[in-house]
Amino acid sequence: MALLVVALLFVALLGACARSPAPVRFHADGSPRTLAEWGVLQSDGTRLRLAGGVLPYDLNTPLFSDYAHKLRTVWMPAGTAAQYRADDSFAFPVGTIISKTFYYPRAGGAAAANAVLKADATPDERIGDGLDLTRVRMIETRLLVRREGGWAALAYVWNDAQTEAVLSRAGASLPLQLVAQDGGGTDFTYQVPDQNQCAGCHASNNTTRAIAPIGAKARHLHRDYAYANGSAPQLQRWQQVGYLTGAPAAAATPRNADWRDGARASLDARARAYLDINCGHCHNARGPADTSGLLLDSSVVSTRQLGICKPPVAAGQGTGDHTFDIVPGQPAQSILVYRMRSLDPGAMMPELGRDLIHEEGVALVSEWIGAQNGRCDSET
Structure with a gap:
């Protein structure tokens, strides 16, 4: 009987070891x-x-x-x-x-x-x-x-x-x-x-x-x-x-703000947080998109670097025939929104990591641009 108990305990210990996470x-x-x-x-x-x-x-x-x-x-x-x-x-x-x-x-x-x-x-x-x-x-x-x-x-x-x-x-x-x-x-x-x-x-x-x-x-x-x-x-x-x-x-x-938390964070804070995590790792002063002149990480305070009334560095299909990265009050005329809405590999932003449009993210950034005041030179 004692031997049986010992055997059962041994089997139980083996089972416990087998279940222990590696x-x-x-x-x-x-x-x-x-x-x-x-x-x-x-x-x-x-x-x-x-x-x-x-x-x-x-x-x-x-x-x-x-x-x-x-x-x-x-x-x-x-x-x-x-x-x-x-x-x-x-x-x-x-x-x-x-x-x-x-x-x-x-x-x-x-x-x-x-x-x-x-x-x-x-x-x-x-x-x-x-x-x-x-x-x-x-x-x-x-x-x-x-x-x-x-x-x-x-x-x-x-x-x-x-x-x-x-x-x-x-x-x-x-x-x-x-x-x-x-x-x-x-x-x-x-x-x-x-x-x-x-x-x-x-x-x-x-x-x-x-x-x-x-x-x-x-x-x-x-x-x-x-x-x-x-x-x-x-x-x-x-x-x-x-x-x-x-x-x-x-x-x-x-x-950073939670981009969805409109009850506790301002529209500006939420949009900037969204652009920071989705775009800022490339669009920063040291990043792969540094030559674009468009900087979207959280440290940027210059409205020009944020794209407001800033013409694109290089023209092409990525502009959607729009003139400025951000046109205050006019998200539909802003290159930033155009590229966020695009699924064309030559125009879409971010370039990798998505096959769908982030409708809620586009809506947030569009609302943020729509709330901005001002007018760009040569705006049409």
């Missing part, structure tokens, strides 16, 4: 074939769980990606921390792994197999700090990995069973149908970026061309997050778990 595994070089080899996220096809020490986070205003929802996480090796910077991305230690999982709510009902729902994120998508995979369709997970030589970008595409994600160096095109609340559907192609496109977006310094995180800046992260054990200020939580040093008091930390 630790995060940082790869100092190479490109692991599967996401599971990093150990950051674990899926059994029903639940997506975060490994120990993996911290979820969100942004005040996120980048638009064809209405996809995103689960963002960060992990750092024990005993290391990011150094706070007021304006730029934090200085992350070697070994940092930042993940961003793109997913959609399932359309359900009689919708097509490739149908996903256009809807705001809701608490029922979550299980703890992970995801309820019975309610969502995962598309891809992108990693930014801080190695000795700098950041590396890797994209992993999830299989239909949502049990494994495989490295996709060349990117991928996934046909989907976006279903609105009224039942209407729009076919589109979700584009998983290739490695060059990942590097192109994250190389926000046109001189060094070094890859860096876009969202991991104080002004984007200074907000509360609904963790599994309750809501708390994100930057405070980062400090509590040892992931951030050198941060000032909350009152001295910059904060």
